[in-house]
Amino acid sequence: MDFGWILIAIIAGLVLWVYVDFMFGRKKHLASAKTNTLPVRESNLAIFAEGPKLFDDLFSELKNAKQHIHILFYIVQDDKISQEFLNILKQKGKDGVEVRLMVDWVGSGLKRKTINSLKAAGVEFAYSQMPKLPFLFYSSQVRNHRKITVIDGNTAYLGGFNIGEEYNNHDPKLSPWRDYHLKMTGEGVSDLQSEFLEDWHAAAKVNLLQNIGYFPALKKGAIRHQIVPTEGILLEEMMSDLISNAKTSIFIGTPYFIPSKRVFNLLRDAIKRGVSVTVLVPLVSDHALVKEASYPYLRTLIKDGAEVYQFLNGFYHAKVLLVDDEVCDVGTANFDKRSMFLNYELNCLIYDDDFIKKIKLILTEDILNSRKAALDDFNRSFLKEKAASTISYFL
Template sequence: MGWILIAIIAGLILWVYADFMLGRKKHLASAKTNSLPIRESNLAIFAEGPTLFDDLFSELKKAKQHIHILFYIVQDDKISQEFLSILKERVNAGVEVRLMVDWVGSGLKRKTIKSLKAAGVEFAYSQMPKLPFLFYSSQVRNHRKITVIDGKIAYLGGYNIGEEYNNHDPKLSPWRDYHLKMTGEGVRDLQSEFLEDWHAAAKVNLLQNKAYFPALPKGKIRQQLVPTEGVLLEEMMSDLISNAKTSIFIGTPYFIPSKRVFNLLREAVHRGISVTVLVPLVSDHALVKEASYPYLRTLIKDGVEVYQFLKGFYHSKVLLVDDEVCDIGTANFDKRSMYLNYELNCLIYDVDFIKKIKRILAEDILNSRQAALDDFTHSPLKEKAASTISYFL
């Protein structure tokens, strides 16, 4: 009987391994690696959920033609119901509304989705697991957050829709994150990315519909959108780190870099680059803190300043290099974002806007404490377990 159980477990492990490796090979062969141009847009940054939601909901209520929204998570709670009610009301006013959420990430109940569809909201799940590579496809998540209103106003960044993001979680509040609001010519690229994902999820191709792509003016800020799906993100981060001349700032909730990125970061330190890493003190997922410990210990020994955020939960994703280029978006500094997820980042090349970002980062450092080796030397069993599955955290 014992041998039968061992054989079943061994068979399952072999199936998972084969499924993952073959699924990833197929994915990489077909992965889209668009190189989008540098645009000139106007940007605003939000670092607090209540302020973001006030602005976002206000703009949604003013929509005249179409609303396109993708979130990794939309919960089924108070603020989510307010958000969904706005979408229903806009449909009643004659506005086209499309809502897409990740199949794993979303917290929407069936009856809520049913009510959305009954109200006229077009709904789709992104990245539903599918055969023949069921395990691999269940791990590839659409982690992007996109809102496009009338093809003229757009949002992207780290926030999802839920009470925890609105500072109503007893453990994780206040929630610290960075989200961008965009107007100007870059909105066209966000619209395209949404419609690409909508085509894949809903099997409806709207990319040639000119109504979704109005003429847009140039803005004042040079920026570039970088969509990734299991490939390209590692290369982008590697290039930014390799080209650093004086300083690198990394803010992330999950610090589990690939071997290549980690080695390049260490090389940057050794050639005299000042490196600062900001991570949360509290965690919102099991084992993600422990998975980061070996990397953070090594960096502290190398001379990197590592800070732990104390004022709530730090969920922001930022990579600032030389005060000249800043990456803000949906991607975490971890293997899942680099190798599995669909992500969407924005490279910002405007010195004045980067100064605004730096003021936010300085405030976050003030609300943090500098970590020491002792902060990352406990829970050896958890650390071993986390290291084993770090690809999937």
């Protein structure tokens, strides 16, 4: 057997292994994924769309922590803004505050030396979603994409921002970075605390959920909302329900528009029944092939009558789904297959008219900083689109 046939056999074996690993890994994932629905809560909310303003507020609250700090990010870089963030955590740890930091195993950019310095200062650290046997490939694809910060059990944050210089408008290609992040006080904070502690239990093998000290009594706030955690399941169903029930309008803001077949068909059905559909995506991309993966969907929607906008003022990374100006979804989940079927995500459904008006002002500003796209803006590139379509599940 010559080298060429040996190479073909090796490649075929790898493809077969990946396929079998993924199929059985997915089956195991679905069997164990959490599917409980959390109740509608009443809290106070604020929204941030700019990294510098978010970090100023977040860092100030962290410095004022008295008892415990629980943080989960998909990405914490090892750069200037990250060191400022980590130095705050180390100082709080030295001051006797309980500090727990969890990052995604794939997403995080922290060096071993940095992690050791955190531990030396009293900060408890854990990697979330480390790949493991027997389904090594599948488990490497299931990422914890959530972003949760809970301070003293009464102040919390969730949304699209991570910790790094690009999120603080210091990336020459992607600045300014546009994203949406929520700050919460009130009874909904307990749900975010529970979600963090469940993920901490899975990652660190330490169960703190029964510790009542992490769940202080919380007053109701003014804004009705519902926290929606998903684990590669339920997100497609949630988006499908929102789109199916739309009567007048749907607004989607996302950096990656790669919907499932079911969700895409429901969007097309909504247009046919007279619902206006608007999609906002970035002009520039931060990952290879994600633009090409979106092109077939966006071309079809434009032909159907949807309006598609491309954001011009930096990079648009926000995740929002607004239906009929009555319910607004803001969180960590992108409008793509990876968020729907693989990642651990965390979203917040908002049912308050006044707060939705605040969000609409931000959306209006972002549309003004965009251009309306035409079919020619998504010219077909057969090879790139074919490659992107083949791996769209993992983009």
